Amino acid sequence: MDIAHDPITADDIPSPAQPPLIKREDYTPYAWRVPETALDFALGLDQTQVTATLKLERNPAGEASDEIRLNGDGLTADRVAVDGANITDWRMDGPDLVIPLSGKAHTVEIATTINPRTNTALMGLYASNGMLCTQCEAEGFRRITFFPDRPDVLSTYRVRMSGPKDQFPILLCNGNNTESGEGEDGTHWAEWHDPWPKPSYLFALVAGDLVANSASFTTASGREVECNIWVRAEDLQRTGHALESLHRSMKWDEEVFGREYDLDLYNVVAVSDFNMGAMENKGLNVFNTKYVLADPDTATDADFDAIEGVIGHEYFHNWSGNRITCRDWFQLSLKEGFTVLRDQLFSQDMRGEAVKRIEDVRILRAAQFPEDAGPLAHPIRPDSYREISNFYTATVYNKGAEVIRMMRSMTGAERFRAGTDLYFDRHDGEAATCEDFVQAIEAGADLDLEQFRLWYQQAGTPKVSVSQQVDGDILRLTLTQTVPATPGQPDKQPMPIPLRVAVHSRTTDSLGAEQLIVLDQATQVFELPLAGPDPVVSINRGYTAPVIVERSLDNADLVFLAAHDDDPFARYEAMQELAVGHLVAAASAELDGAALAEGQSALVDAMRSVVTDVALDDSMRGELMLLPSETYLFEAMASGDRKADPGAINTAREALRTAIGQALATELNALHVRAQKVDFDDPDGRGARKIKTQALAYIAMSDRAKAAAMAAHQFDHADNMTDRQGALMVLCGLDCPERGERLTAFYDRYKTNDLVVDKWFTLQALSSHPDVIAQAKQLAEHPDFTISNPNRVRSLYMAFAGNPSAFHAESGEGYRMIADVILALDPINPQTAARFVSALGRWRRIEPKRAALMKAELERISNAKNLSRDTFEQVSRSLEG
Ligand code: PHE
Ligand code: ZN
Secondary structure: OOOOOOOOOHHHOOOOOOOOOEEHHHOOOOOEEEEEEEEEEEOOOOOEEEEEEEEEEEOOOOOOOOEEEEEOOOOOEEEEEEOOEEOOOOEEEOOEEEEEOOOOEEEEEEEEEEOOOOOOOOOEEEEEOOEEEEEOOOOOHHHOOOEOOOOOOOEEEEEEEEEEOOOOOEEEEOOEEEEEEEOOOOEEEEEEEEEEEEOHHHOOEEEEOOEEEEEEEEOOOOOEEEEEEEEOHHHHHHOHHHHHHHHHHHHHHHHHHOOOOOOOEEEEEEEOOOOOOEEOOOOEEEEEHHHOOOOOOOOOHHHHHHHHHHHHHHHHOOOEOOOEEEOOHHHHHHHHHHHHHHHHHHHHHHHOHHHHHHHHHHHHHHHHHHHHOOOOOOOOOOOEEOOHHHHOOHHHHHHHHHHHHHHHHHHOHHHHHHHHHHHHHHHOOOEEOHHHHHHHHHHHHOOOOOHHHHHHHOOOOOEEEEEEEEEOOEEEEEEEEEOOOEOOEOOOOOOOEEEEEEEEEOOOOEOOOOEEEEEOOOEEEEEEEOOOOOEEEEEOHHHOOOOEEEOOOOHHHHHHHHHHOOOHHHHHHHHHHHHHHHHHHHHOOOOOHHHHHHHHHHHHHHHHHHHHOOOOOHHHHHHHHOOOOHHHHHHHHOOOOOOEOHHHHHHHHHHHHHHHHHHOHHHHHHHHHHHHOOOOOOOOHHHHHHHHHHHHHHHHHHOHHHHHHHHHHHHHHOOOHHHHHHHHHHHHOOOOHHHHHHHHHHHHHHOOOHHHHHHHHHHHHOOOOOOHHHHHHHHHOOOOOOOOOHHHHHHHHHHHHOOHHHHOOOOOHHHHHHHHHHHHHOOOOHHHHHOOHHHHHHHHHEOHHHHHHHHHHHHHHHOOOOOOHHHHHHHHHHHOO
16 A cells, blocks of 8 residues: 555645555455355344454465454454464554464454444445345445455355344345254344355345245256345335346346356345445345335336346356456456446347447446546546445446447457356456456457457547548548546557448438448548448447547438438437537537527437337337437537536527427327327337327427326326326426426325335436425425435435536535535445535536536535545545646
């Protein structure tokens, strides 16, 4: 740990002292191995006693020393014994326990006592709704017992737990339940054994009053796996989808990646207090209830999809994460990028490739592009961190997935599979690095990735500019790439960028054949065959590379691509390009009246063909009908010296939506009427539900009274949450009596269902209602609001921070609200608090008035006393540079 190179001086350091900077290059193996770990838990909500017995051996690869350092976080040792005898010459070094230890092999026993009930950070062992559960990734195990809490120390675990039977009738841990029994005074106990060596971050324990939905799965080799989804009794009827998704994931991983499950038991537990989505603990996944519980009455189609995706994600980790884990946390994308790619491919296979790809690109652009363009930009394999929790980012996850997807695009699915087979083969049972993965793909898939490794090192979204020139019967396509400077990385090298391209002919309507080109120099010319006159280049089809393509196509060419391209992603992209070009120009006041009208009418025409094209399926139509988000438009507007102007973007986008709503009133109404007639269970039901709310939202832009009546009707007659939530979303943006009435009806109907109450908060915090700020403030006073539940906090404040017209209000009130919530939440749950900082961190790309207000809020946070490591790191990075 080297803090010498850090740019911040001692004067800048708020209390407590600045947390150290951990660097990737400083990795050294641990001095000891821990082949076996035994844990004994005497469970209680207010007091849990933990005894850990560690079998230790010298690691021949580690440095020699005459002591052992075990990580702790807020722990004190009640007792320490070495080889059976209590010792007293141990010492604390900060939070860590240091024990003198020479010789080759020892057994160390340590007793600690922890209080799960006061654990509001939700890391380590904590109480949720009367049950006990754990979260150990990344560094939570050290809040349970002293241990080498790093992912390269693998151990097999035997766990015994005991506790009051009435309070904790179900006792679960990783691996297999080897024995259970009754104790004295109404207690019972269970012993668990996990035969697979694992790092401490994959440890899990759950004790509570739970029931399971169970079904066994037969693996490809004929073994039976008992699968259980554990929930509170009242939630049991909403577990079917999660269980089916789990079975589908298991089957898919056998078929597509050749991976079979390796225990006889697979447990999933749903908890309502959870910092993230879910956690892949070996044999005992712990899930946020949001990604388990669903039925059509309480969950939307999107919720169903998210559950399938997250269940798949955690299941796929069993191989990409658990069987092969990470050497250190800098390698996080080794498991996360790869596993996100695996869950994306799974969902594509379950639900259709085109729409899923569009959704994933939308997420990348909304969450990762701003990160890559801001003060928190980092490579998918970071070089340093102060708090690892801050690096569970869209960059590590989603850009990480894109980077591996590019490898797959360059080799094709079959060769890529040979590469992953080799990877699983070579590194099974190990703690590996990103470099190990790249080498396995190189050898197994026969692909040279030497230059491609830059994708692991360089942050920033590459820009590719395109120009074209016709030369006889070929098209000369000149591509130039630039990778923007990011914090700590002023100069960048060109990277290999695989692009699927085709050259169409607009006037003859003929579509050119697709081919893959790889741009790997700063500037390169590609010669492509022409399909006819008036060539229109379709580039980055299927979104093969996570880059920004910069070109200026005529509106006519974009309208042609939007209507005719044979690649569905390219159609979507053309629609987006058309809208981005127009909206950014309009927001930058670059368009005179005539140009504004011309741009709007091109978009209205394109939207008309989207709305009326009978050949288009409704799910795809729903994607094409969506205009680029304001957040994405900020990114597009903030380029070079130009700053994003949230007010101007909002005005331009609302004007376009109004123009579409007015010009296509008849068509949109017809669309809504048609969609309303499709039954819930109809194979086209999902698509119909998607477009009906979108139609309503456009209608609301031109005829508010009519939209209010239609939305109220849709709400009152809905037999599912998708329609109900969609109608309420539209009503929330309108100032009409139907709004309040339906909000009350929704709340009264669902007030005992936390996940639906979360939706109720979110819908109001996301609305475009003129009083949204006052409404959000009132919601914070609502009896159902609590700052200690992350889902509830996010339902109000993440939604609010993601609502540009609220967050970017000219008064700065939105910024102040988010800073206030960061300060209030930081002492309670630093991990969740720190996640709000990035919204304010975008100040440098915003126009000066708002930028000053945002920066002032960051400074206010940074002046607070006793900031957590999490928030300190995010705030100081956001102010630096
Ligand atoms: N590893 C989890 C996942 O991606 C995410 C997670 C990280 C959950 C840290 C909790 C804490 O599936
Ligand atoms: Zn993951």
